[in-house]
Amino acid sequence: MPWRNDGISESCLRNWTAQANTDDNDGGRLTSAEKKELAELRKKNRQPEMKNEILKRAAAYFAWENVLPT
Template sequence: MKIKPKKQYTVEFKERAVKRVKDGQSITTVRKELGLGDQTLRNWIAAANEGKLPGVGSKVITPEMMELSQLRAGNARLKRENEIIKKAAAHFAKDVL
């Protein structure tokens, strides 16, 4: 069994994610784009509403680490889109044959 190391995010990253939801984007969309767990983002929103968004004393996230996180999230999104395209192509090819 492989255990994933706990990811740590800067307060700024958390605030931006929460702001996107408050600006009208769905939690599902934001969490998928940023590569977050559903409950993680919900916890951040609840903490922000209470004025207690955690992050003080958290690990420093370098710009390279942030970019890597964003690239991984983008890669995951592209893989999902590619699967949808493959399924659609297979469906329409079945109708043609």
């Protein structure tokens, strides 16, 4: 892997340049702002999914508890 004198690999510099071009609307990739927004939306989407999973498990637990003889 070729390295520049300042310790940055050419592939890293190429990726940074491509992202900078995208951020300037010169490419077909997501901009940095869009990537950030997408990450935030995915995080918000996981929260209700986790809550639903907890509620399902709680419902199953209490349903099972009512089936067992006391």
